[in-house]
Amino acid sequence: VYFGRWLIEGNPCVILFDVGATAWSLDRWKAELWDCCSIGIPWYDREANDAVVFGFLISWFLEEFVSQCGGKCPFIITHFHEWLSGVGLIMCRTRKIPVATIFTTHATLLGRYLCAGNVDFYNNLANVRN
Secondary structure, eight states, X not given: OEEEEOSSTTOOEEEEOOGGGGGGGHHXXXXXXXXXXXXXXXXXXXXXHHHHHHHHHHHHHHHHHHXXXXXXXXXXXXXXXXXXXXXXXXXXXXXTOSOEEEEEOOOOHHHHHHHHTTOOTGGGGGGOOO
16 A cells, blocks of 8 residues: 555545555455355456455455544545446445445546546646536
């Protein structure tokens, strides 16, 4: 886990998770995902495998954070973007982690073209029109 600042206007705090550091847990976590939700992930799909590892890391982190608060935990809102983070939302619910969840999908044609073109989207949001 790495803590830092996002290099956009306002420099918000971010926590980065190294999915490669816990890839050894993939088979166990895929089995748990199947056991609790009947969601199967093909063994050869690297992007989906990374999503499983990332989702479990996020839920593990949130569960540990809540437990470290020792009953004085603030209200926590978790915002999951796209299907790549959806496993984290599912695991927060199945593990009954006391956090509010928001899920946003950005699977729009415009969004995909902007990302593919390396557009500085966040700092130019006011200039983007539908």
